[in-house]
Amino acid sequence: MADDSAAPPWKADVVAARRGDPSAFESLVRSVQRPVYGLALRLLSNEAEAAEISQEAFLRAYQNLHKYDEERPFDLWVMAITRNLCLDLLRRRTKVKTEELEPMKELLASGEASLEDGAIAKQERQSLEAALGTLSSDDREVLALYYVQKRTTKEIAQVLGCAPGTIMARLFRAREKLRKQMSTEEPI
Secondary structure: OHHHOOOOOOHHHHHHHOOOOOHHHHHHHHHHHHHHHHHHHHHHHHHHHHHHHHHHHHHHHOOOOOHHOOOOOOHHHHHHHHHHHHHHHHHHHHOOOOOHHHHOHHHHHHOOOHHHHHHHHHHOOOOOOOHOOOOHHHHHHHHHHHHHOOOOOOHHHHHOOOOOHHHHHHHHHHHHHHHHHHOOOOOO
């Protein structure tokens, strides 16, 4: 009991466009142009890309008009095409190609210390070694076990045969002595 007066507004234009009427397809485009562009703009946040994707969506819609199901709203069909094109573009944006990074290889950090960083580190090590040399052997021993060998206070206590609390106190005093020694050796 369906009659043509209850047909969706785009149906006549779709039928005419399928027969090759360019003005019918133009009418379809005009009817959904703003929402299609709006969707693309919201997804891409770039006016030029949104305009390009909108054009591509209408081109795809025209090329696939024979596949369009007239029972579905035309605007939603074109919006789905637009969304898919936008998502494809967003996926391509996020893929980092190693070939694109190759020319910038010299600008990227290499992980190797620069000559300046190496010289600074060497100077810091020498200052630390000099400051450690002024500490008692007991203080150097507890600092070496804790920082160099990465032992816990409990393990150090077992090695030195004393309580863990004693080791914590010795570490505190040794660090304080080292800190004072390092601050007095600051170059002018």
